[in-house]
Amino acid sequence: MLAYRDLTKEQLEEELLKQKEAYKEICAKNISLDMSRGKPGPDQLDLSMDMLDVFNSKSELKSENGFDCRNYGVMDGIPEAKKLMADIMGTKPENVIVYGNASLNIMYDTVSRSYTHGVNGSTPWCKLEKVKWLCPVPGYDRHFAVTEQFGIEMINVPLLEDGPDMDMVEELVSKDAAIKGIWCVPKYANPTGTSYSDETVKRMAALKPAAEDFRIYWDNAYGIHHLYDDEANQDQILDILSECEKAGNPDMVYEFASTSKVxxxxxxxxxxxxSKNNIEFIKKQMTIQTIGHDKINQLRHVRYFKDINGVKKHMMKHAEKLRPKFQAVITMLDKELKDADIATWTNPKGGYFISFDVMEGCAKKIVQMCKEAGMVLTGAGATYPYGKDPEDKNIRIAPSFPSPEELVEASKILIVCTKIATIEKMLDK
Structure with a gap:
């Protein structure tokens, strides 16, 4: 098949009629698929069911330091849970506070705390005339929703193959004291699957921000979510906390992680x-906010996995479930769209998403057509602050929840809608 740009107007019109007929047939099937979020599939959730049998009525529910996990206390987490989460993040237990079930909640709290009480004694952001934030794009919609909630002005920064455009980041933070943070997903970024290079991590740690209360929000959500065995045997990305210490910026980073998809x-x-300084400041407010999180659940996780090696083995089971799903989508896109040369997509080595770029001005139309055909995708524009993709071209594909067979059907819908929207755009020119 020729690339669409090489077809005559008559050939494009003929192809459009063909794809519209295919779209009618799809709509008649009454398909119902929801691919709007990166939810683990039921088969993945089944992998952890044995965790529910870790305890029984006679189980010892004391942590390694002798604390009874059934009671109040140990606000920052039991020692063995701090060790496990530190190993997952590639850092040290003394740098870790263990919370409840959601890292997004911690991120929200951290922004909220900064807004109302400042950062380690600095002026609370609510008292400042303007607060700004750097947002690598395309990126995670829930990050953007948090900063938007607090009225923070978000600035787009292109996400390159090795991480954010560091030339732009360095220039902006060094000149503007109103910039207080940057969102980062350093490993298998949402939605592109990008992993930051060592150089990017080092440059990030060595930033010289104009604002003393500038912080890197390092959301290491997918650091252990490899899709292939060879990736699991590779080193983690550089430990951002250690790199910040080396660069003389020990307090400049908050790193987040969870076992939500583990x-x-x-x-x-x-x-x-x-850092130690940040932890001391945070814990002063935590003593007012909570008496402690779910330590039984912390202990349950440690007893189940035992150590980081147990986590890694478990993650390979997830990879076995996820790999065929990603491959089903990639295979269909390669087969039906590669020669047409009307879209590009990532082929990630880990994480939960595929980033799909179409012709400028077509993403919203494609997503709407997919919805009308029975398939719900993440809203077009969601991967940009304020839900506004300036080129209207990025679509996030979340293949984790449906079965491989359902993903073949889902891909067919996406492909047909992409072809129709692209040809109509081309004919309008």
């Missing part, structure tokens, strides 16, 4: 890793 999304364990 065990049960609604009942995982989340953690924050940061």
């Amino acid at each position: 065990t049960f999304p609604g009942s995982g364990v989340a953690a924050l890793a940061t």
Whole structure:
């Protein structure tokens, strides 16, 4: 098949009629698929069911330091949970606070705390005339929703193959004291699957921000979510906390992670890793906010996995479930769209998403057509602050929940809608 740009107007019109007929047939099937979020599939959730049998009525529910996990206390997490979460993030237990089930909740709290009480004694952001934030794009919609909630002005920064455009980041943070943070997903970024290079991590750690209260929000959500065995044997990305210390910026980073997609999304364990100074400041407010998080769940996770090696083995089971799903989508896209040369897509080595770029000005139309055909995708524009993709071209594909067979059908819908929207755009020119 020739690339669409090489077809005559008559050939394009003929192809459009053919694809519209295919779209009618799809709509008649009454398909119902929801691919709007990166939810683990039921087969993945089943992998952790044995965790529910870790305890019985006679189980010893004391942590390694002798604390009874059934009671109040140990606000920052039991020692063995701090060790496990530190190993997952590639840092040290003394840098870790263990929270409840959701890292997004920690991120929200951290922004909220900064807004109302400042950062380690600095002026609370609510008292400042303007607060700004750097947002690598395309990126994670829930990150953008948090900063938007607080009225923070978000600035787009292109996400390159090795991480954010660091030339732009360095220039912006060094000149503007109103810039207080940057969102980062350093490994298998949402939605592109990008992993930051060592150089990017080192440059990030060595930033010289104009604002003393500038912080890197390092969301290491997918650091252990490899899709292939060879990736699991490779080193993690550089430890951002250590790199910040080396660069003389020990307090400049907050790192977040959780077991939400490792065990049960609604009942995982989340953690924050940061410097001693940051931890002391945070814990002063935590003593007012909570008496402690779910230590039985923390202990359950440790007893189940035992150590980081147990986590890694478990993650390979997830990879076996996810790999065929990603491959089903990639195979269909390669087969039906590669020669047409009307879209590009990522082929990630880990994480939960595929980033799909179409002709400028077509993404919203494609997503709407997919919805009308029975398939719900993440809203077009969601991967950009304020839901506004300036080129209207990026679509996030979340293949984790449906079966491989369902994903073949889903891909057919996406492909037909992409072809129709692209040809109509081309004919309008």
